[in-house]
Amino acid sequence: MQREKIPKIIIIGAGPGGLALYHALIKNKDKKEFDVKIFERDSSPRERWQGYHIVLNYPGIRSLLNCVPSSINSNLQKAIPNPLPGVEFHGATLFDNKGKLILHPPSIQFKDFNELVKVDDEYSVLIAYRDRLRDVLLESVPVTWGKKCIGYEETKDGVWAMFDDGSQEFCDILVGADGIYSPIRKQRLPELQIFNFGLTNVNLGLHGDSSSLLFRLIPIEQEPGYENKNNSNELHYRLTLNYSYPTKLDDRESVQIKVDDNDSASDIEHVKQMVRNFGSKCEFNDFILEFWDLVPKSAPNDPEKFKFKTYNPTRRRQYQDINPSSIQPWTSSRVTLLGDAVHAMNPVHGLGINNAFQDADLLSQALINYSSEDPISCIQGYEKEMRKRSTVDVLKSRSMALRLSTPVGRIKAIIRNYGFKVINFFINF
Numbered sequence: 001m002q003r004e005k006i007p008k009i010i011i012i013g014a015g016p017g018g019l020a021l022y023h024a025l026i027k028n029k030d031k032k033e034f035d036v037k038i039f040e041r042d043s044s045p046r047e048r049w050q051g052y053h054i055v056l057n058y059p060g061i062r063s064l065l066n067c068v069p070s071s072i073n074s075n076l077q078k079a080i081p082n083p084l085p086g087v088e089f090h091g092a093t094l095f096d097n098k099g100k101l102i103l104h105p106p107s108i109q110f111k112d113f114n115e116l117v118k119v120d121d122e123y124s125v126l127i128a129y130r131d132r133l134r135d136v137l138l139e140s141v142p143v144t145w146g147k148k149c150i151g152y153e154e155t156k157d158g159v160w161a162m163f164d165d166g167s168q169e170f171c172d173i174l175v176g177a178d179g180i181y182s183p184i185r186k187q188r189l190p191e192l193q194i195f196n197f198g199l200t201n202v203n204l205g206l207h208g209d210s211s212s213l214l215f216r217l218i219p220i221e222q223e224p225g226y227e228n229k230n231n232s233n234e235l236h237y238r239l240t241l242n243y244s245y246p247t248k249l250d251d252r253e254s255v256q257i258k259v260d261d262n263d264s265a266s267d268i269e270h271v272k273q274m275v276r277n278f279g280s281k282c283e284f285n286d287f288i289l290e291f292w293d294l295v296p297k298s299a300p301n302d303p304e305k306f307k308f309k310t311y312n313p314t315r316r317r318q319y320q321d322i323n324p325s326s327i328q329p330w331t332s333s334r335v336t337l338l339g340d341a342v343h344a345m346n347p348v349h350g351l352g353i354n355n356a357f358q359d360a361d362l363l364s365q366a367l368i369n370y371s372s373e374d375p376i377s378c379i380q381g382y383e384k385e386m387r388k389r390s391t392v393d394v395l396k397s398r399s400m401a402l403r404l405s406t407p408v409g410r411i412k413a414i415i416r417n418y419g420f421k422v423i424n425f426f427i428n429f
């Protein structure tokens with residue numbers, strides 16, 4: 001009897017979503033075997049700056065652990081800074097503009113991903129280094145680097161993925177895990193557009209690393225290669241500040257400060273001006289303003305120490321997202337999408353990567369039911385659920401970013417902060 005041909009899946013994009021899907025498909029091999037290939041446009045894992053700290057929550061971590069084999073699971077700790085005992089918690093805390101704590105959801109200290117999934121606590125999150133998490137996920141994955149996908153051609157029997165070097169590859173299923181500017185989405189769902197909802201963000205990183213929202217202290221001793229040159233007992237910290245504001249305020253502000261986004265120093269001055277104009281006069285803001293002055297204003301130029309891009313220049317960037325429910329449900333085909341490619345969201349809630357992991361988990365489970373007679377219905381089930389879940393998170397992130405960044409005036413701020421204090425009382429009761 002002739003053995004059935006092993007179906008081929010091509011994943012475009014070796015970001016966290018594409019890599020998690022790769023691991024899950026290999027892990028599920030005994031249930032359904034696929035020939036899986038993964039293509040990435042960057043020429044190497046070090047070609048590009050790989051991001052700041054990234055928030056992982058319970059559903060994201062649970063899905064990630066479902067996707068990865070035990071060899072990767074045991075290495076995930078490398079991507080998490082250890083919390084200082086009794087001092088640091090993996091969770092969010094809100095202060096008012098005078099520096100008074102107004103919301104501190106109960107959170108538990110975690111040392112690893114496996115501990116967090118056992119607790120199933122919606123408030124507790126983990127902060128991971130995005131670059132190191134990707135490095136761990138890259139282990140044992142045969143990525144083909146330097147292959148930029150520029151589109152595809154779908155036929156009755158399969159899909160041709162096209163690359164910018166003129167080559168093409170045939171597969172049974174094509175997965176676009178190629179991020180917010182996905183060429184696959186542009187072709188597959190041209191009406192699904194990136195949305196700019198009117199907020200500008202400036203990320204100010206010290207030592208080239210940053211937390212996504214407020215700021216988080218990471219002792220530098222934990223960094224590989226750290227040298228305590230002065231032999232001092234003093235702790236040194238990494239810190240990042242993140243400032244966002246309604247884009248329309250720029251029209252007013254630019255009258256005072258001429259901002260040139262190719263010159264980080266002018267962006268930093270611009271933010272300081274914003275803090276002075278819109279923040280209250282208080283010790284907390286004075287302290288924040290002092291930090292702005294410590295932000296590097298240009299890329300490190302020591303090629304020995306900084307062999308690859310560790311620095312993303314400080315500049316204004318627009319918050320953008322993609323809401324998959326902004327268009328009618330689409331008819332599924334052999335070409336599907338996951339992660340930011342289909343539902344990018346701003347980082348305020350830290351939900352982007354978590355949705356990418358949930359997609360990878362869901363899609364890999366759906367593909368167990370793949371059959372060559374009916375290759376589409378498993379994709380249909382995946383897309384229906386992915387669309388519903390991710391829409392909620394895109395809209396939640398947009399509304400949170402707008403609420404946090406829009407000046408509300410004194411009276412409204414008092415009411416809002418009082419509301420947070422009441423919530424804080426009950427959730428910690």
Ligand SMILES: Cc1cc2nc3c(=O)[nH]c(=O)nc-3n(C[C@H](O)[C@H](O)[C@H](O)COP(=O)(O)OP(=O)(O)OC[C@H]3O[C@@H](n4cnc5c(N)ncnc54)[C@H](O)[C@@H]3O)c2cc1C
Binds near residue numbers: 017049050148
């Ligand atoms: C470099 C980077 C840094 C980030 N830093 C942070 C952060 O610090 N904090 C935070 O909250 N969020 C950050 N994000 C966003 C967050 O990481 C994403 O929400 C999350 O990674 C979604 O995962 P993804 O796999 O869907 O997409 P992505 O992480 O965007 O990965 C997509 C991958 O596809 C590749 N690709 C794109 N186009 C093509 C093509 N045409 N052909 C082949 N490959 C292609 C990209 O190079 C990339 O490796 C960052 C994203 C990136 C890309």
